[in-house]
Amino acid sequence: MSAPTDTGTPAKNVPAATPGKRVVRALGTGIPVYVLLVVLLLALLVTDPGFYEPDSFLSFVKRAAPLVILAAGQYLVIVCGEFDLSVGAIVTAGVVVAAELYGSFPDAHWLVVTAVLLVGGALAGLVSGLITTVLRVPSFITTLGMMLILEGAVFFWTGGSPQGVLPSAFRQLGRGTAFGWLPWAVVACLVAGTVAVLVTRSDFGRTLLATGDSDRAAALSGVRVIRVRTVAFILSGAAAALAAVLVGGFSGVSAQAGRGYEFEAITAVVLGGVVLGGGRGSVVAAMAGAFSLQALFTLLNLQGVSGALESTVQGVIVIAAVGLGAADWSRLRGRRTPSGSGPPGSTPTGAAPPGPTPPRPTPPTGTHPSGGTPS
Amino acid sequence: MTTVESAPAPSGPPRKRTSLSGGKGLSTVRRSVDPVVGVWLAALAVTILGWIVVAAQGGNFLTTSNAVAILQNCVALGLVAVGQSAVILTGSLDLSVAYLISLGTLVAAETMASGGVVTAVLAVLALSVAVGLVNGLIVTGLKVNAFIATLGMAFILRGWIEDNYTGPAGEVPVSFQRLGYDRIGPIPVSVFLLIAVAALMWLITRRTRLGHHMYATGGDEHAARLSGVRTGRTVVLAHVLCSLCVGAAALFLAARLAAGAPWAGTEARYDLESIAAVVLGGTALAGGRGGVAGTLGGVFVLAVLDSVFNQLSVDPFFKNVVRGVVIIAAVALYARPRRTPKPPKALPEGRTA
Numbered sequence: 001m002s003a004p005t006d007t008g009t010p011a012k013n014v015p016a017a018t019p020g021k022r023v024v025r026a027l028g029t030g031i032p033v034y035v036l037l038v039v040l041l042l043a044l045l046v047t048d049p050g051f052y053e054p055d056s057f058l059s060f061v062k063r064a065a066p067l068v069i070l071a072a073g074q075y076l077v078i079v080c081g082e083f084d085l086s087v088g089a090i091v092t093a094g095v096v097v098a099a100e101l102y103g104s105f106p107d108a109h110w111l112v113v114t115a116v117l118l119v120g121g122a123l124a125g126l127v128s129g130l131i132t133t134v135l136r137v138p139s140f141i142t143t144l145g146m147m148l149i150l151e152g153a154v155f156f157w158t159g160g161s162p163q164g165v166l167p168s169a170f171r172q173l174g175r176g177t178a179f180g181w182l183p184w185a186v187v188a189c190l191v192a193g194t195v196a197v198l199v200t201r202s203d204f205g206r207t208l209l210a211t212g213d214s215d216r217a218a219a220l221s222g223v224r225v226i227r228v229r230t231v232a233f234i235l236s237g238a239a240a241a242l243a244a245v246l247v248g249g250f251s252g253v254s255a256q257a258g259r260g261y262e263f264e265a266i267t268a269v270v271l272g273g274v275v276l277g278g279g280r281g282s283v284v285a286a287m288a289g290a291f292s293l294q295a296l297f298t299l300l301n302l303q304g305v306s307g308a309l310e311s312t313v314q315g316v317i318v319i320a321a322v323g324l325g326a327a328d329w330s331r332l333r334g335r336r337t338p339s340g341s342g343p344p345g346s347t348p349t350g351a352a353p354p355g356p357t358p359p360r361p362t363p364p365t366g367t368h369p370s371g372g373t374p375s
Numbered sequence: 376m377t378t379v380e381s382a383p384a385p386s387g388p389p390r391k392r393t394s395l396s397g398g399k400g401l402s403t404v405r406r407s408v409d410p411v412v413g414v415w416l417a418a419l420a421v422t423i424l425g426w427i428v429v430a431a432q433g434g435n436f437l438t439t440s441n442a443v444a445i446l447q448n449c450v451a452l453g454l455v456a457v458g459q460s461a462v463i464l465t466g467s468l469d470l471s472v473a474y475l476i477s478l479g480t481l482v483a484a485e486t487m488a489s490g491g492v493v494t495a496v497l498a499v500l501a502l503s504v505a506v507g508l509v510n511g512l513i514v515t516g517l518k519v520n521a522f523i524a525t526l527g528m529a530f531i532l533r534g535w536i537e538d539n540y541t542g543p544a545g546e547v548p549v550s551f552q553r554l555g556y557d558r559i560g561p562i563p564v565s566v567f568l569l570i571a572v573a574a575l576m577w578l579i580t581r582r583t584r585l586g587h588h589m590y591a592t593g594g595d596e597h598a599a600r601l602s603g604v605r606t607g608r609t610v611v612l613a614h615v616l617c618s619l620c621v622g623a624a625a626l627f628l629a630a631r632l633a634a635g636a637p638w639a640g641t642e643a644r645y646d647l648e649s650i651a652a653v654v655l656g657g658t659a660l661a662g663g664r665g666g667v668a669g670t671l672g673g674v675f676v677l678a679v680l681d682s683v684f685n686q687l688s689v690d691p692f693f694k695n696v697v698r699g700v701v702i703i704a705a706v707a708l709y710a711r712p713r714r715t716p717k718p719p720k721a722l723p724e725g726r727t728a
Contacts (some may be wrong), residue, residue, distance in 0.1 A: 085647075132524035135707040138660045144647055152695025158693060263526055278521050312534025319527035323517030 030122040030285025033272045033323035040295040047302045062252075064087050064294035065189035066091075066243040070265040071272070072196035072283055073183035073239025076232040078269050079200075082139035083279030084233065086128060086146035087240040087265055088122050091258025093150045094244025099164035100157070101251040110170040124150065127236020129230030139233075147262070155255070162255050166248055174249010185246050192242060193287055199235070200283045208232060212278020229283055250314045267318055268293045273325055292321075397521050410657020410665065410709060414672030417705060421676055425683035434686050439561055445675075445682045449567045451624050451631075452478075453674040455574050455645045456652040458620025460670040463579065465613040465655050466593035466662030467521040472621045472649060474532035475506050476640025480626025481536065484545025485634030492551050499622045505617030506532070511611030536637050545635045555630035565627050569648055572623055577667045579616065590615055593662025617624070651675055657709060676705070 044051045051057065070087055077084040101113050128146050132139045154162065158209045173184045199205050210218040211228050219225045240258075247257050266276075272289030274281025296317060300310045399511065416529050424496050429436040462469045479499045486495035513524040557564045580586035588609045597671040600606045638648075649658075656673030658665025680701060684694045 064476035131707065137703055137706045138654070140660055141651065141654050141706050142703055144651060148695045148702070152692045152699065152727050153696075154692075156692035156696065157688055174572030267523065267526065270520065276522055295557065308537035308539075309534045311530040311537070315527040315530030315532075318530070319513055319517070319519055319524055322519045322523050322527075323513065330609060 007114050015137075022212075027328045030282055030288060032290045032321065033285050033292055036094070036271070036321055037292045037295065040292055040299060044295060044299055044302070047299060054181070058181070058186060060298060061189065062183040062185040062292070063298075066184040066246045066250075067261070067264055067268060067294055068189050068287045068290040069192045069239050069243045069246070070261055071268040071286050072192055073236035074265040074269050075196070075272070075283045076208065077139070077236045078231045078274055078276060079268070079281055079283075080229050081207045081215065082229060082232070083266070083276075084125075084128065084133060084236045084240075085143040085262045086124065086141065086150060087236065087243075087264075088258040088263075089147040089150040090124055090237060090240035090257065091244040091261050092259075093124075093154045094121060095242050095248040095257040096154045096158060096162040096254055096255070098170065098244070098248055099162060099166055102167060102170070103164045105166075105239055106167075110167070110172070113170055114173070114245050118155060118238050118242060121237040121239075121241025121244070122234045123237070125233040126230065129233030132233065133226040133229045136362070162253055166252060170245075170251040171252070171293075174246045185249070187245060188242065192239065192350070193201035196283045196287070204228070206230070209279060212280075214226060214279070219252075231300055264293060265290070271318065271321055271325075277334070296366055303307035334364045383474050396458050411669040411672065413709065414656050414676065414705075415668050418672050418675045418679060421679045421683075424650040425679055425686075428676075429683060432687060436683070436686060440687070441682060443558075443561055443563060445678050446566045447563050448678040448681060449671075449674050450569045451628055451643070452645065452648055452652060452677065453569045453671060453716050454572055454624035454672050455649040456628065456656075456670045457521055457569075457576050457667055458617035459649040460653045460656070460665065460667055461576060461580065461589065461613045461620070462521075462617045463650070463658055463660060464593045464662055464665060465589045465610050466596060467511075467610055467613060467687045468523040468525060468650070469510065469617050469621075470522065471506065471510060471528040471532060472617070473623045473640035473644065473646040474529050474536060475503065475618060476628060476645055477635075478532050478536055478623045479503065479622050480629040480632065480638065480639040481540055481544055481635030483626055483629040484547050486544075486545075487548055487551060487629075488546040492548065495551075495659055496626060498623050499626055500619060503622030503625075506609065507615035510618070511614035514614070515607035515610050515619065530726055540635075540637045543632075543634045543636045546634045552630050552633055554627060555632075565630075568601075568623065568627060573671055574605055576616070576620070580666060585609065585612060592666050593659075593664075595663070648677070655702060655705050678702075 048056075051060070062257075070091075074084055074087065097120065097307070098113055098117060101108060101116065125144060130137070131137050131142045170293055173188060175185075177183050178187060200208070207218065207223045208226050210221070211223055211225050214300050215225045218228075240261075243261070244258065251257065268290035269281075269286040270276060271292055272281060272285035272287070272290070274286050296314060297310070299314055426436040434440075434488070444647065455476070459469060479502060482502055483499045484494045485496045510521075510525055512527055513519050513528070514521045519527075554564055554568070559567070580585075580589060588599070588604045588606075591602065591604050591610045592606045596606050599609075624645070625639070629635055632639060652673040653665070653670050654660055654673070655676060656665065656669030656671065658669060677698070680698065681694070683695070689697075
């Protein structure tokens, strides 16, 4: 993570010569994930011919919905150069808070409770965002602290064993269906996906990418970096709260409801070719990454891989997929700077003497690390 | 920090402003303290504060037994965090440490049950080297981001553990349990283990060529490579060093638990806790700045806090809340001075137009 030692930062100005290249460009960094998704879906078809029956396919999408929503929120945070490790804790907290709310107000309308959760998630995101941007705490630490705080607070509040029941009206969003066949979770997933795409296509989305690419350049060209990043955190928190509603609907109240979701969401986003460190990647690819991850889980289940070994296979495939993605890209682009650890402008000018002697080449755009955001 | 201090400002995207300015030559009032001094001052402050609070409740905080308990509590997290600082300094990260600890205790205890203690120690260290090597090679060879690479490794180890073990396994002979329980005078043996490992790591990072290369790679990988540092090799070695420290932690925990446990590393969340301790100790998450001395301070702060909470018998869940607040607040305090613009001392040599 840390320094963007990520490879495969695709050059932005690939000369669009042939239609093939244009397609490549349109798909962006996401190509490997689309390939992966297609492969996994084909494998699912081979394993279970009934997989594409509308019912079972919809239920697959339904199960993927929370992760897709989390990935969309996480994408917004990652693409502007930060992390959100608190989403899993927000999911857990959301489920438990909903149960507690129903414990106190059994007659509350589900819309009210959902709205309260969404506002609460957004608030958690706001706090993380402000601490990260204003106090300049690295987001890894901020959201890690937020995770400890939320989990601790929830368990402290409930005395260690959250209990209570969620009424079926509330759980409808997670497990009910519209018109008798379309799960509400799929609708929520579609809506969240559409919103995410619209957000990234808007001015805000562009400033988000610019901020992730180089916050200094963005600030100098008039982006309110603090505001943009904070809004990204707020949206991620709200997305996590929405995921909490779905998860609560699926599986009811549990202290483990959101455990591990933060890493799954980040994995999904990175599978989608989004560069940790910000500035590159598309939200559609990130959501495709989430679908791929869910497809992988389903496939492993169907293949009868013992539950225990499942995570081993998952680890291998994630590493391999990300590694292949990185490798493919450097080959496609004819290997410019090996591993773009500098900003796009700082290609090594002049053949630097490769000897170990001091002549230390200063990259031309040696940005001042302390340059704050001019207000 | 002396060697890298004069290096030109990292040319990487300036977004990670985690790093603390070394503080040398700043004459402003808001000059930042050297993070190492800062974190040890913080540790002192926490100790005094804890002493006052506990005394107000009628307890006695600064007893020998309590001090020894605090030191003992430092050991496991300290060993992991010392290793973690090596990778973080190099600009990488290791999220697989928790599962490596679990697997390490299991391997240690099982080997000890069937074979000798020496074989077991060697087996654990060999396992650690292998995991570190694979981590490093995935990061440098496959160019997978360290976050994902080590997370993937964590999944792999988890699957391995869950597939082969369902509960505590193996048995640790009494002779080896002495590592966990014996004392020399009032001080536990394990504390000496931590001191030895930390001193070794300090020597490596500060006094050897590898250490300088680690700082250079973490500060700016591109510049380091252009200056002739074999950055890939450096990162791999840093991962191996980290895993070796984790192996030592696993051996200690095995001695302490008298058996191997699948939850030995994960329950205490050594992965995230160690990173928090490293950052608390003033090491920049982006790499290139900080060091082992600060990390030990960070570990000490967390251990003292834990002890204070135990003495006050605070609800363990509430403890987490406070811990989260403390971690954020401490790092916020460090990061704060960075808001003042850096004096233009680096300009003359750095950029001669």
